[in-house]
Amino acid sequence: MLQQYKRILVAVDGSKEAxxxxxKAIQVAKRNDGALGLVHVIDTRAFSSVANYDTSMADKATEYADELLNGYKEDAMKDGVSKVETYxxxxxxxxxxxxxxASAFQADLIMCGATGLNAVERLLIGSVSEYVIRHSPCDVLVVRNEEPEYN
Structure with a gap:
């Protein structure tokens, strides 16, 4: 029996991989008449390193996230996905x-890029996609940006 994913959550950060x-998440959602959840995470740990925490940094990050998610939502709806939620x-x-x-959206599939924007975190403590694979409550599909080379 083929798995039909009805609630696809995709993590977006502005990277090519995302x-x-x-x-690809749009394709899966359309194929399964599923809902698409879009999540952008504002890494608040970056703010803690700033000596005088300035709320304008958080406001700018939230504004960027809103613009990013609204753009993706609009694109998904233009592509034929009728149920799109943003987080x-x-x-x-x-x-x-x-x-x-994943819990808020009740995802049955999480999709993410193989790498994202945060190269420092990837080098020091491992990639986000690796953590998602190991700790996700549902299936995970990691998408690579490069075309595979077969010799």
Missing amino acids: EQAFK IEYGSPKTAITKEA
Whole structure:
């Protein structure tokens, strides 16, 4: 029996890999007449390193997230996905995707890019996609941006 995913959550951060995951998530949602959840996580840990925490930084990050998610939502709806929900989460992207967003959306599939914008975190403590694979409450599809080379 083929798995039909009805609630597809895709993590977007503005990277090319996230864009590719978003495009594939649209295809999955359309194929299964499913709902698409879009989540962007504002990494609040970056704010803690600023000596004098300035709320304008958080406001700008939230404004960026709103614009990003609304653009993706509009694109998904133009492409034929009728059910699209957006989520802005705050905190560590790893846990926000696997715990808060997946639960709030009741995802049965999480899609994300193989790499994202945060190269420093990937080098020091492992990638977000690796964490999502290990801790997700549902299936995970990691999307690569590069075309495979077969020799």
